[in-house]
Amino acid sequence: MNFRHLKYFVATAESGQVSRAATALSISQSAITTAIRDLESELGADLFLRSAHGMEMTDAGREFLASAQDILTRLDEAKNLSHRRSTAEGVISIAATYTVIGYFLPYHLDRLAHLYPGIEIRLSELNRESIEEGLLSNRFDMAVVLTSNLSNPEIETETLLRSTRRLWVPSNHPFHRAGKASFADIAEEDYIMLTVDEAAHTTMKYWSTTSYQPKVKLRTASVEAVRSMVANGQGVTILSDMVYRPWSLEGKRIGTASTTLEIPSMDVGLAWREGTGITGPLALVHDYFRESFVDPQTWFTSPRP
Structure with a gap:
């Protein structure tokens, strides 16, 4: 296997569809299908179940995903971290719920600390109601939450990940x-x-x-x-x-x-008070998440400020 195999596999796993992964990576669907077939042959296990709704990962696929993501992350950091490190400085306040802190956020906080050493992220763990109140009262600049649980019209959201x-x-x-x-x-x-x-x-x-x-x-x-x-x-x-x-x-x-x-699905994403200007250090954090999930090809190809 090679890094291309891993990249195509991860894109398919995160998007849930070959067509979406192909669009995100600007390649043909057949290239992704072939890469996944090669991976499955080499590993001796099915990584996906093909269904009318898309590509559902098998148990073997979910286990392999963590390793593939780790390998690609280390490669990305080795190739790009030195010129992506930013001199931006500032303090931002972010709130998150229990599930997000336990199963999603720590990995990304570590990457953000390497990319933006001058930005201090003050993190608070709270329930949804307290996070909504904190966003509306400007105690928090942004939140990373289960967006599938939010419905307050005064809070804007952007879903990053849909977990089956x-x-x-x-x-x-x-x-x-x-x-x-x-x-x-x-x-x-x-x-x-x-x-x-x-x-x-x-x-x-x-x-x-x-x-x-x-x-x-x-x-x-x-x-x-x-x-x-x-x-x-x-x-x-x-x-x-x-x-x-x-x-x-x-x-x-x-x-x-x-x-x-x-x-x-259980949806994870960003939330902020409607009308909040996303500028400065907050914009860098917002863009990091957006480019990592919504437009992953940008993260692999474009330098950061």
């Missing part, structure tokens, strides 16, 4: 072997309900579109508790790929399955 939600089950569960389960089948299983970041409210919203209800065995704010309970066969759950890991703290495996009914 899937059913989590023990690796030896029939649903994992089948690769798909209906809500009627899931309703027969004990359900482990995550409550942090309004996860329970979101869960009940999409369950309410069915004629079934989850058989909740435990409500918990701990993702690790959910992971362990599922891995030990104490129940199932539906959560996003962003927080998925194929093992529990005890080292037991967790598998996934799609659902017959499409579930809304």
